[in-house]
Amino acid sequence: GAVVSQHPSWVICKSGTSVKIECRSLDFQATTMFWYRQFPKQSLMLMATSNEGSKATYEQGVEKDKFLINHASLTLSTLTVTSAHPEDSSFYICSARAFGGAQYFGPGTRLLVL
């Protein structure tokens, strides 16, 4: 149980395009979902917290107009990187928190912007 999926796992795009990443909790309902960014050999950096049906809460320094988050249901959240640039290339990881439980992480999406 407690499986979180992400799609796609890999994406390569041209500079200036937008990329959407999906995060799904497959066998539980997530009260809250989180989006992280991880640079090579570094820890995870929390980008934003999203609750179903409400606006995401962004961490300081994260551009909300660039990283659009939609939390449409208790099992789905999406992150859209708008007008992507090479500096947005990174490993993006989502997590979902079950009722009263730990956070469960997706397998990550590796984004490369050319």
Place this chain on the structure above:
Amino acid sequence: GNSVTQMEGPVTLSEEAFLTINCTYTATGYPSLFWYVQYPGEGLQLLLKATKADDKGSNKGFEATYRKETTSFHLEKGSVQVSDSAVYFCALSDEGSGSNYKLTFGKGTLLTVNP
């Protein structure tokens, strides 16, 4: 604010050696504590957790005890295997109201186990 400090790596051990990765924390309130493991190229997997003082989390031979008096949550395993090679993250979750249960991570410790 909350913070997690964990032993910096890398840690290199021989198979069947004893493992300890130290983790200490500072937090307001009463956090839950976690160890996550990340294998190369993958996301994080929950390894074990403890939600209150003196709780012991355990999984796959790994153990950690929530020590409130020393604000620690050290990870231990009696006999490591090559397949345990990964990055280990200590984390705490702010359980206070309005916190949204955000996780605060340590910087991670790379463990390499040689045959």
